[in-house]
Amino acid sequence: MAVFCQNCGTGMNDGARFCSSCGAQLHAAAPYAPSAWTGQSRLIRPRAGRMVAGVCQGLANNYGWDVVLVRVITVLLAVFGGGIGLVAYVIFWIVMPEEPLLLPSGTSYVPPSQG
Incomplete structure (x- = not known):
């Protein structure tokens, strides 16, 4: 082909x-x-496209789903599912790592000094 x-x-x-x-x-x-399924993908919370913490955006990106559908299902589960959507969102927020910062090559991140 x-x-x-x-x-x-x-x-x-x-x-x-x-x-x-x-x-x-x-x-x-x-x-x-x-x-397409040989490599193991990792769930991350992306920095771009997030509404609150990036959980729905990360799930949609990883599995190829529509992010609006994931957000609607999460809200419906939070409202009509006895709060299971909210509990699941908070658990994913804690468990899923955030996408690392992309720095230009040759630079390193230096946190601002406090004082």
């Missing part, structure tokens, strides 16, 4: 992960492909 870059349209080999012309990452054809 021929694989084409969705960014520039260049034809690629079947096993290619990145486009040789523009460098864009090629997406797997089917989400159930065995190669």
Whole structure:
């Protein structure tokens, strides 16, 4: 089966992960492909796109779900599920690590001095 870059349209080999012309990452054809599930993904709370703590955004990003649907289900479970949605949100907030800061290469984070 021929694989084409969705960014520039260049034809690629079947096993290619990145486009040789523009460098864009090629997406797997089917989400159930065995190669798509070989790597272990890690739940993180992203810094971008969060509303409160990033729990719903992190779950949506990790599993490929729509973030609005995850947020609606969380609110419905919090209101009509006896508070289980709120309890689950707080547990995920505590357990899920936050996305690390991305610093330019060659720099390190120095916290401001107190005093």
